Amino acid sequence: MNSTSSPYRVIAVCTGNICRSPMAELMLTAALEREGLDGLVTVDSAGTTGYEAGRPIDPRAARRLAAAQLVSDRHVAREWVREWFQERDLILALDIDHYAWLSEAAPDQESLYKIRMLRSFDPAMAGLDSLDQGIEDPWYGGHADFDAVWHQIHAALPGIVDHIKSAMLGEPATSAAGLLKTVRSTA
Numbered sequence: 001m002n003s004t005s006s007p008y009r010v011i012a013v014c015t016g017n018i019c020r021s022p023m024a025e026l027m028l029t030a031a032l033e034r035e036g037l038d039g040l041v042t043v044d045s046a047g048t049t050g051y052e053a054g055r056p057i058d059p060r061a062a063r064r065l066a067a068a069q070l071v072s073d074r075h076v077a078r079e080w081v082r083e084w085f086q087e088r089d090l091i092l093a094l095d096i097d098h099y100a101w102l103s104e105a106a107p108d109q110e111s112l113y114k115i116r117m118l119r120s121f122d123p124a125m126a127g128l129d130s131l132d133q134g135i136e137d138p139w140y141g142g143h144a145d146f147d148a149v150w151h152q153i154h155a156a157l158p159g160i161v162d163h164i165k166s167a168m169l170g171e172p173a174t175s176a177a178g179l180l181k182t183v184r185s186t187a
Contacts (some may be wrong), residue, residue: 008041008168010160011084012118014094017047017077018058019139020147021094024118024153026070031157032164041164048101050079058139064146085111089167092160093120095134117151121159166169 012024025045032041048054056062065072085091085107089112093099099117106112113161119125119133133154138145166172 003078003167007039008090009088009165010031010041010043010090010092011088012045012092012094013041013048013080013098013165014045015047015098015137016052016055016139017045017079018052018055018075019061019137020135020149020153021045021047022057022072022075022077022148023061023065023146024092024094026065026072027068027150027153027158028160030070031161032066034163035165036052037061037161037164040168045075046078046080046084047055048080048098053079060138060143060144060146062147063143064150068150080105082107085114086116090160091115094118096131097134099130118160119156121163122156123159124155 010028010049012021012028014021016026022045025043029038029043032038033044038044057072057077057079062072080102082105091100091102091111093115096117099115102115103112106115117130117133120130120137122133125133135149136145138149
């Protein structure tokens with residue numbers, strides 16, 4: 001549970017931290033700012049691997065973010081650090097392989113419950129198996145693939161913001177059934 005003296009902390013996780021997760025980080029940060037929650041919530045991102053550590057965001061992801069006036073030039077890819085299980089309140093996996101990796105690495109049940117598929121917050125994905133909630137890696141594609149990632153993340157933002165607001169007020173998770181379905185389907 002988050003205390004009133006420290007911000008609620010969210011992290012988005014993909015493979016290399018140069019495409020999907022930094023897009024989610026910056027898009028969610030902007031959505032939270034629009035809701036007046038900047039300063040109360042912090043968002044960052046990481047990769048499950050160190051393959052891209054130290055590198056900037058993919059230029060195609062930067063192009064898509066810039067089209068929405070989101071600046072990404074400060075992003076530097078980094079690898080997940082185990083301590084973040086305790087330090088983050090919500091861990092957003094961008095695809096099922098990230099969810100599985102995080103679930104296996106989770107040191108305890110409390111950490112496991114923090115992990116959610118990002119698209120599980122999209123109402124159009126409600127009730128679907130977590131296997132169907134992933135966002136494919138656009139790195140292998142072109143601009144249209146990055147546009148698709150944008151739209152998939154964008155559709156989940158209102159649900160994520162609502163979840164964060166509820167959590168900050170100490171209310172139960174906005175989609176406990178979805179959380180249980182995600183945990184059970186990947187167990």
